Amino acid sequence: MAGFILIVIAAFFVPGMILRTKSIASGRKGPGLFQPVKDIIVLLKKGSVFSTTTGLIFQIAPAVTLATVICAMLLLPFAEQKALLPFEGDFVLFAYLLALGKFFTIIAALDTGSSFEGMGASREALFSMLVEPAFFILLATFAMFTGYTSFSVIFNHFFVTGNDYVMIYSIIGVYLFIQIAMVETSRLPVDDPKTHLELTMIHEVMILDYSGFDKALIHIGTYLKFALYGSLIYNLIVPAGWNIFLQAGLFFAVQGFFAVVIGLTESFRARNKMNKNPKFILTLSAIAWIAFTVILILTDKLA
Amino acid sequence: MLNSVLFLAILFLSLLVFFIPGKFKYHFTLVLLLCGVVLTSVWSGMLLAGDDQVLEIPLFAPSAGSTFILTIDRLAAFFIIVVNITVLVGFLYARGYLAPYLKSKNALRFSIHYFSYLWLWLSMLMVVMIRDGLSFLIVWEIMALSSFFLVIFDAEERSILKTGISYLIQMHAGMFFILIAFLIVEKTTGRMSFDALGEYFTGNRNLPLFLLFFTGFAIKAGFIPLHTWLPEAHPAAPSHVSGVMSGVMIKMGIYGILRVIVSMQSDLLVTGIIILVISLISGVLGVMMAIMQKDLKRLLAYSTIENVGIIGAGIGLGVTGMALDSPALALLGFSGSLLHVLNHSLFKSLLFFNAGSVYQATHTRNLEQMGGLMKNMPSTALLFLAGSLAICGLPPFNGFISEYLIYMGMFQSLSGATLYHSIVVLGSVVGLSLIGGLAIFCFTRAFGVAFLGAPRSDKALHAREVSAGMTIPQYITVALILLIGLASPLVVKPVFEIVTRTFAIDDPVMVSGAFTANLAQISIMGGVFVVVLAGLLVYRRHHLSRRQVDTGPTWGCGYTAGTARQQYTATSFAYNYNHIAKPVLQTAKEMDEIKEEEIFPRRRSFISHSDDIIKKALIDRPLDWLAGILKRIAVMQTGQIQHYILYAFIFMLLVLLLSILKII
Numbered sequence: 001m002a003g004f005i006l007i008v009i010a011a012f013f014v015p016g017m018i019l020r021t022k023s024i025a026s027g028r029k030g031p032g033l034f035q036p037v038k039d040i041i042v043l044l045k046k047g048s049v050f051s052t053t054t055g056l057i058f059q060i061a062p063a064v065t066l067a068t069v070i071c072a073m074l075l076l077p078f079a080e081q082k083a084l085l086p087f088e089g090d091f092v093l094f095a096y097l098l099a100l101g102k103f104f105t106i107i108a109a110l111d112t113g114s115s116f117e118g119m120g121a122s123r124e125a126l127f128s129m130l131v132e133p134a135f136f137i138l139l140a141t142f143a144m145f146t147g148y149t150s151f152s153v154i155f156n157h158f159f160v161t162g163n164d165y166v167m168i169y170s171i172i173g174v175y176l177f178i179q180i181a182m183v184e185t186s187r188l189p190v191d192d193p194k195t196h197l198e199l200t201m202i203h204e205v206m207i208l209d210y211s212g213f214d215k216a217l218i219h220i221g222t223y224l225k226f227a228l229y230g231s232l233i234y235n236l237i238v239p240a241g242w243n244i245f246l247q248a249g250l251f252f253a254v255q256g257f258f259a260v261v262i263g264l265t266e267s268f269r270a271r272n273k274m275n276k277n278p279k280f281i282l283t284l285s286a287i288a289w290i291a292f293t294v295i296l297i298l299t300d301k302l303a
Numbered sequence: 304m305l306n307s308v309l310f311l312a313i314l315f316l317s318l319l320v321f322f323i324p325g326k327f328k329y330h331f332t333l334v335l336l337l338c339g340v341v342l343t344s345v346w347s348g349m350l351l352a353g354d355d356q357v358l359e360i361p362l363f364a365p366s367a368g369s370t371f372i373l374t375i376d377r378l379a380a381f382f383i384i385v386v387n388i389t390v391l392v393g394f395l396y397a398r399g400y401l402a403p404y405l406k407s408k409n410a411l412r413f414s415i416h417y418f419s420y421l422w423l424w425l426s427m428l429m430v431v432m433i434r435d436g437l438s439f440l441i442v443w444e445i446m447a448l449s450s451f452f453l454v455i456f457d458a459e460e461r462s463i464l465k466t467g468i469s470y471l472i473q474m475h476a477g478m479f480f481i482l483i484a485f486l487i488v489e490k491t492t493g494r495m496s497f498d499a500l501g502e503y504f505t506g507n508r509n510l511p512l513f514l515l516f517f518t519g520f521a522i523k524a525g526f527i528p529l530h531t532w533l534p535e536a537h538p539a540a541p542s543h544v545s546g547v548m549s550g551v552m553i554k555m556g557i558y559g560i561l562r563v564i565v566s567m568q569s570d571l572l573v574t575g576i577i578i579l580v581i582s583l584i585s586g587v588l589g590v591m592m593a594i595m596q597k598d599l600k601r602l603l604a605y606s607t608i609e610n611v612g613i614i615g616a617g618i619g620l621g622v623t624g625m626a627l628d629s630p631a632l633a634l635l636g637f638s639g640s641l642l643h644v645l646n647h648s649l650f651k652s653l654l655f656f657n658a659g660s661v662y663q664a665t666h667t668r669n670l671e672q673m674g675g676l677m678k679n680m681p682s683t684a685l686l687f688l689a690g691s692l693a694i695c696g697l698p699p700f701n702g703f704i705s706e707y708l709i710y711m712g713m714f715q716s717l718s719g720a721t722l723y724h725s726i727v728v729l730g731s732v733v734g735l736s737l738i739g740g741l742a743i744f745c746f747t748r749a750f751g752v753a754f755l756g757a758p759r760s761d762k763a764l765h766a767r768e769v770s771a772g773m774t775i776p777q778y779i780t781v782a783l784i785l786l787i788g789l790a791s792p793l794v795v796k797p798v799f800e801i802v803t804r805t806f807a808i809d810d811p812v813m814v815s816g817a818f819t820a821n822l823a824q825i826s827i828m829g830g831v832f833v834v835v836l837a838g839l840l841v842y843r844r845h846h847l848s849r850r851q852v853d854t855g856p857t858w859g860c861g862y863t864a865g866t867a868r869q870q871y872t873a874t875s876f877a878y879n880y881n882h883i884a885k886p887v888l889q890t891a892k893e894m895d896e897i898k899e900e901e902i903f904p905r906r907r908s909f910i911s912h913s914d915d916i917i918k919k920a921l922i923d924r925p926l927d928w929l930a931g932i933l934k935r936i937a938v939m940q941t942g943q944i945q946h947y948i949l950y951a952f953i954f955m956l957l958v959l960l961l962s963i964l965k966i967i
Contacts, residue, residue: 046850049852053856054857074828093825096706103743110756112857112858113857114858115870118875128743129743133733137732137733140732144718144729209857
């Protein structure tokens with residue numbers, strides 16, 4: 001339960017911190033920390049405009065996507081507390097739930113009949129397909145290393161071995177999770193949420209036609225997703241046995257660190273050329289294979 | 304005794320289809336089908352609920368040498384149930400689908416069609432029930448023949464007849480392998496039966512015989528590179544037949560492979576790896592090719608190859624588990640693959656029926672001519688969506704459950720595995736996750752382009768929803784899909800038992816108990832998901848009712864004269880993907896570029912197509928080569944009688960010469 005609540009709290013300030021980091025890095029005064037939350041409140045007050053081309057799918061897609069994120073949150077543990085619904089192989093469900101949300105975002109974009117949104121949908125489908133193996137290799141190596149297949153147990157057993165290689169593995173793992181998170185939440189270098197040209201957008205162009213309540217749902221889903229991945233990273237870094245209040249403090253520190261990393265990346269890095277993106281994402285899978293090799297050494301399979 | 308009489312009655316009563324007046328032919332067939340479905344399902348149910356190993360029903364008088372005995376064990380019982388569900392639902396659907404043909408085709412054609420349908424079903428039942436080799440080959444042949452007659456229902460079109468014949472030839476190539484395998488068994492053991500396999504395998508090398516059987520059965524199942532009949536035959540057949548063929552007939556190949564594996568004694572590890580590798584190649588390549596298709600039914604056919612790959616991966620893992628003495632891996636691999644057999648039979652037949660509905664409403668199978676169908680055909684669209692979500696393995700639908708079991712087989716075996724084994728398993732994880740991602744690409748494209756957006760042609764614009772008689776059977780299938788998805792322990796528990804009994808896996812209680820608990824958690828999560836989603840939607844409705852809701856055109860970036868032709872098409876959706884997949888798929892386009900000096904470009908055309916490279920290399924090229932040789936020989940066919948007399952003379956001279964030289 002604690003994990004669930006902490007993710008919700010983190011979702012309040014993580015997107016604001018990203019914006020803040022970006023504005024500080026570029027020397028602007030920038031919006032306040034809670035601007036994204038205020039934006040959502042504004043959206044909730046507004047009415048909606050629906051395209052005449054769209055139908056049922058367009059209307060339910062944001063709710064489906066948000067529901068998948070909420071369900072995915074139930075699978076993550078916090079400290080020694082287990083997740084709300086832990087079971088063996090919950091990370092498979094985690095990945096497939098998020099994929100279900102993607103499925104609906106993609107078909108909702110196609111529902112508008114707009115060529116821009118079709119383009120975004122095609123790109124999103126391609127990139128999220130390519131990122132899938134990296135996530136699964138990483139989690140398979142967790143399973144191989146710890147002998148468990150549930151988020152709640154994997155993270156508890158991660159630091160027990162006391163082997164120094166775990167550090168290397170943690171670093172690769174954190175790096176990969178950040179990168180996967182950035183692909184999945186449509187941030188740089190694969191996608192740029194602040195781009196102004198429809199032709200260069202991926203996620204943003206898919207939700208062009210949304211307004212009011214539905215748009216608010218989409219934003220809430222995205223913010224929760226940030227905090228969700230932040231929580232994964234936290235679990236990977238911090239051993240489970242520590243004091244619960246220290247843990248909570250560290251949780252927010254890690255979420256903050258995650259937000260700052262995203263903000264800094266977006267400030268100092270240009271977006272990839274669109275046709276470079278597949279190569280970039282496939283590289284993540286390659287790095288995941290390195291993580292696998294590290295684990296092979298760790299478990300004495302590769303002398 | 305009663306059982307065999309009843310079964311024989313159904314076999315012989317099927318002949319009456321030819322003599323029933325046209326009006327009642329359908330009803331008669333349906334009644335007969337229902338009786339048979341109830342009878343055989345009761346047999347399976349009795350066996351599964353009871354404690355007996357097998358249920359034996361001698362078809363004719365039980366004399367000593369009689370080989371025509373129906374033997375039902377747990378594996379057979381499972382397949383009987385799978386066959387019955389899809390065949391029955393398919394036939395319910397067929398009434399609406401065939402209605403437009405009632406005027407254009409005469410009663411005899413319908414008799415042949417219904418008769419073949421009945422016999423396809425009966426032969427599939429007998430394939431899984433018969434152990435004797437010769438009888439097995441006979442019913443296997445009946446299965447090929449009856450499905451051939453079903454495929455060529457629309458034989459007025461020459462291309463369909465041609466496809467049908469090519470299908471028949473490829474089926475016989477498969478049968479040839481099975482026949483040889485059986486003959487080898489007979490030569491060694493003196494018996495030609497699946498029951499003799501155990502005896503053969505104890506004394507001889509296992510791999511060569513397995514490969515023979517595997518090749519024969521894999522042609523039926525559609526493993527790459529033996530899949531070449533599948534993408535041709537499925538689109539040619541009427542949709543209820545495609546649904547049955549893709550949903551259950553190809554599974555007979557899977558059944559055969561499993562039946563052989565049950566008896567295997569050694570060479571298990573290498574067998575497992577071979578199956579795993581071939582399956583993953585089938586899975587990835589199948590869905591990769593599916594993405595490039597514009598013909599909806601052909602797309603589904605390639606996706607069938609993908610799913611056979613997933614089923615095969617489960618089998619491969621199971622066999623590896625047997626080899627490594629890892630009950631968890633064996634149980635999860637086999638159970639995942641068996642459950643996927645059932646799941647795929649449900650959602651793939653659903654999708655094929657659906658494609659049939661779309662075809663009836665729009666008279667096209669070309670995705671590029673569809674679009675916006677959801678407005679006029681809401682039921683069909685929702686059903687297709689349910690099928691798509693299930694086939695992509697997304698929760699809370701049934702595809703997720705079987706893929707989850709297979710994934711878990713992989714993960715569970717990782718921790719104690721050797722280096723070599725770890726690499727193989729991790730490769731499979733990558734393959735399976737890639738298949739999942741590609742399937743989502745494939746079906747967002749298919750659903751989005753066909754049903755969403757604006758209509759791309761007049762055909763799509765004027766489409767009307769199909770009759771309730773066609774949608775209700777599909778709703779039945781969706782209900783079953785959701786049942787497995789949301790209450791998986793109910794179905795998985797029996798499957799676990801079937802697997803442990805069939806493959807003699809030790810100590811299954813710990814693993815199967817743990818996984819029933821895991822599946823219960825997944826079911827809870829499914830429930831939570833449904834509740835959260837319903838809550839959000841209800842609140843959304845409430846929220847919107849108090850706000851101003853307007854409608855307007857889709858955002859056109861300032862351009863206001865947008866047309867349906869500007870939408871992303873099936874081809875453009877796959878453009879980026881095609882860019883990456885080109886080295887594998889060899890897609891080609893034909894166009895001439897606009898030259899610089901061309902001030903007013905003339906009208907030009909653009910064609911892009913993606914051929915099945917394996918079919919090209921394995922069938923088209925050798926055939927062309929053969930045809931080339933035969934053409935050269937045809938020089939001798941002059942049509943002049945003198946020449947033919949000369950040939951005869953030369954021939955006799957040759958015979959004389961050879962016998963003088965004592966060569967012949």
